[in-house]
Amino acid sequence: MPTPTRGFLGRRRDRDPRLPPGQYDVGADWPVLTAEAAPRITPETWSITVDGRVESPTTWSWAEAHRLPPSEYRGDIHCVTTWSKFDTHFAGVSVDTLLAAARPTAEAGFVMATSKTGYTTNLPLADVTGGKAWIVWEFDGRPLPVEHGGPVRLLVPHLYFWKSAKWITRLTLLARDQPGFWEQNGYHDRGDPWRQQRYQGD
């Protein structure tokens, strides 16, 4: 345990067990953190493609994506900048549904998510399958605001939120892992909040 900081007692004495280490409850706020200017994307021009190591590369339009079986997430989200937000509610479709249509090949082990802006983030395939990841277009029953990645973002709530790429347009299945945007810029490859995998080397 590190040496205590002189005079520091810490404010939050009763830690909510839902808070991973080093996080604080941001309450009703939802901070906006983005590395690039927010793109204006109309639902009519948005689409999502699943390609790479798949048997059937597939693209869904807004209308086509909305005809897929709906799926939702209720729970917490965690940002590497140390805020966590409890009891969020997102709706969209499960990434499992998209992958079932595109059929990853046997060698597919990783996913690169790409946004309209060119933002990328890499994930092990196991972190986006089995009911752990969604593409979402609703937050709290309303259309997802553009500053939070609307019209559609990736949602991988069990990892730090930079993995939940805003303005998602593509999921590319890869045989070998390669770093995405923040991962090239000093952040951890996986980003598990419970293990505090914030930066390279954690």
Add this chain to the structure above:
Amino acid sequence: MTEPESVVLGAGVAGAPSGGWRTATVAGVRRPVPRSVQLRLDVADRVDHLPGQHYVVRLTAPDGYTAQRSYSVASAPGDPLVELFVERLPDGEVSTHLADVVEPGDVLEVRGPIGGWFVWDGVSPALLVAGGSGVVPFVSMLRTARALGRTDLLRIAVSVRTLEELPYAGELVDAGALVVTTRESRGIRPAGRLAAEDLVPLWEPGQTAFVCGSASFADAAGRLLLGLGVAPRDIRIEQFGPTG
């Protein structure tokens, strides 16, 4: 079959330095601006940063409870000390301790430098657009440019409520920064927000635009730059603070 090339957004500065946890001794504490503190840290075995990178400060309570936050570095890499500028948030946990309690001689745990995206390479022209304490990473860039003799590469625009609240105001004004105040008039200019016409004379093709400030400021500044025709790939944004 080859793996598709999917990275479009820039990779930042290749091989940007990064450092692990270090022990820092507080060498200086100044409060030149209300509700904030400027800390000068002697970081043991430190890794030199690039201008625009940040540090994490971690505080530990006697029972092992820890809290950590990130702060931009204001000093240039050649400075023997690491200078952090911390705005005291009214409900802050780390910033209030740093602003109210920390004294010279205190020992802090720090981690850095961190980040390879919001970094100036020292050779490319850049337009720096800051809201309030968002100027801190730009002060590091300016000091670096001065050390390199290349202040001609940087154009700086700052928006702040009053000049008194602007960190490093004198240094920025001396460097020719455009300072726009939203709550007081300056010279013949009435109080008002940063506008597109403010940025027009500062913008030149080939510049990278760096924007740093609150989320609402960063969003507004990003839109101004896009409206001027700056390509999205040439805009780098660093935001801080919660929004509703």
